[in-house]
Amino acid sequence: MSARVLVGYFDSEEKVLDATRAVREAGYALHDVYTPYAVHGLDEAMGLKSSRLTWVCFGGGLLGGSLALALELYTSVVSWPLNVGGKPFNSFPAFVPVAFELTVLFAALITVGSFLARVKLFPGNRRVALPRVTDDRFAIALEAREAPSEASIAEELLRRHGAVETARMEVAS
Amino acid sequence: MGPGVRRAALAVAVAGLGTLAVGLALSPARALSSLLTSGFYFLCLGLGGAMFLALMYVANAGWFTVFKRIPEAFASYVPWGAVPLLALVPFAPKLYLWARPGIMETDHLLHKKAAFLNVPFFGVRMVLMLALWTGFTWMLRRNSLRQDTERTEAQTKRNVAVSAVFLVLFGLTFCLAAFDWLMSLEPHWFSTIYALYNVAGLLSSSVCAITVAAILLHRAGALPQLNSSHLHDLGKLMFGFATLWAYLWFSQFLLIWYANIPEETVYFIARMHGGWAVPFYLNLVLNWALPFLLLLPRPAKRSPAHLLRVAAVLLAGRWLDLHLMVAPANxxxxxxLGVYEVAAFLGVGALFTLAVTRAVRSAPMVPAGDPYLVESLHHHT
Structure with missing residues (x-):
C-alpha cells in the first residue's frame, strides 16, 4: 500500500510546529510528520490521541507476573517440592523477586516488540526514509487528495509557514 | 493564610502539646511514643524539603524553580522541628529500654552497647545532628533569598556546593538519627537497611507534601505559574519514591524472613500477629499498592485533584509506617489510634503549618533572580 503525499521540508522545530498547526487549522489531512529527534509539543500540534501502548505495557507486566507466579507455584509446590529451611512449599515472599523481574522483563520486551511491529520496523521492510529527516530536516507530509490546481494552495500554505522545499511523492502508508 | 488561620493553628498546637503533657503523667510511654512518631514525621518533611532542594541543585535541575520556595519553606521548619525531639531526651528512660535504670546490670547484650546507648551521649548526638541540619538549611535559604536582589548566578553556584556537602553529611547523619531515635527503641534488634528504608519514606512523604502545598497555593492564586508539566513530574517522583519505599521495605523483610534468625525475626513476629497485624498489611496497601495503581495512568499524574487524593493516602501511610516502627516497642x-496519637499529630502538625506559612509569606513566592526561572516557567514534558 502506498499513499500520494505532498511533503514540505522545514529547517527548524519552531517552524515545523507552527506549520503543523496551520495546516490542521486549514483543514488538510496530515499523513505524518517526520523529525530527526522527538519534538516537544508535536503530538499536541498534530492532534494525536494518547498512545494505547501503555495498555500493552500494563498487560505485558500482568502476564509476566502471573506466569512467574504460576511457574514458581508449579515447580516448588506441585512438581518437585523441596524442603528449604523448614519453610512451607508455598512461600509467597520467596516468589516475589522472580515475579518482579519477570513482570519488568515481559512489560519491557512486549512494549518494545509491539511498538516495532506497529510501526513496521523489522528486517525485510525496505521503506526508505525521506531525505535528510534523520539529519537536519523536518518534514510534514499531507495527504494529496485534491486536484493539482488546489494542491498548489497547500504548497503555498507550507511555504508561507517556512517550508524551504516541497515535493510530491508516493510513500508507504 | 490570614491571621485567623494562624491563631487557630497556634491554638491547635497548644491544645495538642498540652494534651501530651497531661498524657506524660497518665500514660508516659504512649504519650512519648506519639510525640516521637509525629515529631519525626514532620521533621522528615522539613528535611525532605532540604534534601529535595539539594538534589535539584546538584543535578542542575531547572524545572522545579517556580515552586522552589515551597521546599525552602519546609526546610525552614527544621529548627522548629528540633523542639519536639529535644523534649524527648529528659524522658528517655520512659521511652527507651536501654535508658531504664538498672537495665545495663541485668542485660548482657545492652551492657555491651552501653558506651553508645546512654542518655548523655544520645542527647549530644541529637543536638549535633539537629544543629548541623539547621545550619545547612539556613545557608540554602539565605543564598536563595540573596539571589532575589542580586540577580546573578553566583548564589546558585554557591548553593550547588552547599548542597553537595549537605547530601553527603545528611546521608551519614540521617542514618545515625534513624538508628538512634527509632531503631534503638528495640535495642536487641538490628537491621542495616533500616536507615535507607527511612530515607525512602522521607522522600516519598516530602514529595507528597510539596505537591499538596504547590496545588493549594496554586488554587489560592499565589502560584499561577504552576502548570500540568510540573505536576506530572511531581507525580512521577511520588510514584517512583513510593515504589522505592516498597522495594526497600521488602528487601528488609525478605532477608529477615528467609534467614529466620530469632534475634532478627522478633521485630516482624511482634508486628505480624495479634493487634498489629491489620496495620502491618495496611501499611503496604497505603504506601505502595494503592498509590502505584492510582498513579500509573499518565492523566492521573497531571490532575491536581487526583494528586491531592493520592498524596493524602501516602501521607497517611507514612504516619502509619512510623507508628509501626515506634509504637510496638512500648x-x-x-x-x-487514640487521643495521644491524634493530639501529637495535630499539635506538631500545627507547629509545622505555622513555620511553613511564616516562611512562605516572608519571601516572594517566585524567585525572580534565579537563572533557571525561565526554564521552569516553560517546563514541558
Whole structure:
C-alpha cells in the first residue's frame, strides 16, 4: 500500500510546529510528520490521541507476573517440592523477586516488540526514509487528495509557514 | 493564610502539646511514643524539603524553580522541628529500654552497647545532628533569598556546593538519627537497611507534601505559574519514591524472613500477629499498592485533584509506617489510634503549618533572580 503525499521540508522545530498547526487549522489531512529527534509539543500540534501502548505495557507486566507466579507455584509446590529451611512449599515472599523481574522483563520486551511491529520496523521492510529527516530536516507530509490546481494552495500554505522545499511523492502508508 | 488561620493553628498546637503533657503523667510511654512518631514525621518533611532542594541543585535541575520556595519553606521548619525531639531526651528512660535504670546490670547484650546507648551521649548526638541540619538549611535559604536582589548566578553556584556537602553529611547523619531515635527503641534488634528504608519514606512523604502545598497555593492564586508539566513530574517522583519505599521495605523483610534468625525475626513476629497485624498489611496497601495503581495512568499524574487524593493516602501511610516502627516497642499488645496519637499529630502538625506559612509569606513566592526561572516557567514534558 502506498499513499500520494505532498511533503514540505522545514529547517527548524519552531517552524515545523507552527506549520503543523496551520495546516490542521486549514483543514488538510496530515499523513505524518517526520523529525530527526522527538519534538516537544508535536503530538499536541498534530492532534494525536494518547498512545494505547501503555495498555500493552500494563498487560505485558500482568502476564509476566502471573506466569512467574504460576511457574514458581508449579515447580516448588506441585512438581518437585523441596524442603528449604523448614519453610512451607508455598512461600509467597520467596516468589516475589522472580515475579518482579519477570513482570519488568515481559512489560519491557512486549512494549518494545509491539511498538516495532506497529510501526513496521523489522528486517525485510525496505521503506526508505525521506531525505535528510534523520539529519537536519523536518518534514510534514499531507495527504494529496485534491486536484493539482488546489494542491498548489497547500504548497503555498507550507511555504508561507517556512517550508524551504516541497515535493510530491508516493510513500508507504 | 490570614491571621485567623494562624491563631487557630497556634491554638491547635497548644491544645495538642498540652494534651501530651497531661498524657506524660497518665500514660508516659504512649504519650512519648506519639510525640516521637509525629515529631519525626514532620521533621522528615522539613528535611525532605532540604534534601529535595539539594538534589535539584546538584543535578542542575531547572524545572522545579517556580515552586522552589515551597521546599525552602519546609526546610525552614527544621529548627522548629528540633523542639519536639529535644523534649524527648529528659524522658528517655520512659521511652527507651536501654535508658531504664538498672537495665545495663541485668542485660548482657545492652551492657555491651552501653558506651553508645546512654542518655548523655544520645542527647549530644541529637543536638549535633539537629544543629548541623539547621545550619545547612539556613545557608540554602539565605543564598536563595540573596539571589532575589542580586540577580546573578553566583548564589546558585554557591548553593550547588552547599548542597553537595549537605547530601553527603545528611546521608551519614540521617542514618545515625534513624538508628538512634527509632531503631534503638528495640535495642536487641538490628537491621542495616533500616536507615535507607527511612530515607525512602522521607522522600516519598516530602514529595507528597510539596505537591499538596504547590496545588493549594496554586488554587489560592499565589502560584499561577504552576502548570500540568510540573505536576506530572511531581507525580512521577511520588510514584517512583513510593515504589522505592516498597522495594526497600521488602528487601528488609525478605532477608529477615528467609534467614529466620530469632534475634532478627522478633521485630516482624511482634508486628505480624495479634493487634498489629491489620496495620502491618495496611501499611503496604497505603504506601505502595494503592498509590502505584492510582498513579500509573499518565492523566492521573497531571490532575491536581487526583494528586491531592493520592498524596493524602501516602501521607497517611507514612504516619502509619512510623507508628509501626515506634509504637510496638512500648505497646506490644496492639495498635492504637487514640487521643495521644491524634493530639501529637495535630499539635506538631500545627507547629509545622505555622513555620511553613511564616516562611512562605516572608519571601516572594517566585524567585525572580534565579537563572533557571525561565526554564521552569516553560517546563514541558
Amino acid at each position: 505497646q506490644p499488645e496492639g495498635a492504637g
